[in-house]
Amino acid sequence: MTTTSTDAAAPAPTPQAVEKALDDAASAIGAAQILLRQGTTINLSGLEEHVEKACGAIAGLVPGDRDRLKPRLVSLIDSLNHLADELGAQHAEISGTLQGIGNRRRALSAYKPPQKR
Numbered sequence: 001m002t003t004t005s006t007d008a009a010a011p012a013p014t015p016q017a018v019e020k021a022l023d024d025a026a027s028a029i030g031a032a033q034i035l036l037r038q039g040t041t042i043n044l045s046g047l048e049e050h051v052e053k054a055c056g057a058i059a060g061l062v063p064g065d066r067d068r069l070k071p072r073l074v075s076l077i078d079s080l081n082h083l084a085d086e087l088g089a090q091h092a093e094i095s096g097t098l099q100g101i102g103n104r105r106r107a108l109s110a111y112k113p114p115q116k117r
Contacts, residue, residue, distance in 0.1 A: 012060045012061070012062075013057040013060045013061065015061060015065045015068070015069070017057060018054065018057040018058055018061060018065070018069060019069065019072070021050065021053045021054035021057050022054045022069065022072050022073065022076060024050045024053075024054070025047070025050035025051045025053070025054045025076055026075070026076055026079060027050075028046060028047040028050045028051075029047060029076070029079045029080060029083055030079075032044065032047055032083055033079075033082070033083055033086060036083070036086055036087065036090060037086075051076070051080070054073075054076065055073075058073060
């Protein structure tokens with residue numbers, strides 16, 4: 001016996017909902033960039049949720065609406081790439097600082113007088 005599902009599919013997102021999701025993602029990226037420049041630790045989980053929501057919603061749009069929103073999506077991708085570059089630069093800077101601290105500690109320990117027993 002074959003049964004058919006009576007569950008309705010999720011409604012397709014409206015272009016306005018997708019625009020809001022793109023705006024929210026862009027705002028989250030901007031906030032992350034500001035915090036990063038201030039030297040504040042940032043949590044990217046909220047940003048990830050915004051981006052996933054925006055990208056997932058775009059797939060549900062009709063082709064004409066997707067085409068209209070494509071420049072905004074490209075801008076979002078550019079912003080994400082810029083944030084990734086900034087994170088990479090910060091990581092390199094921190095790594096260099098930590099490496100320098102480690103080198104100084106090794107140098108200092110090499111010149112310590114031997115401990116008397």
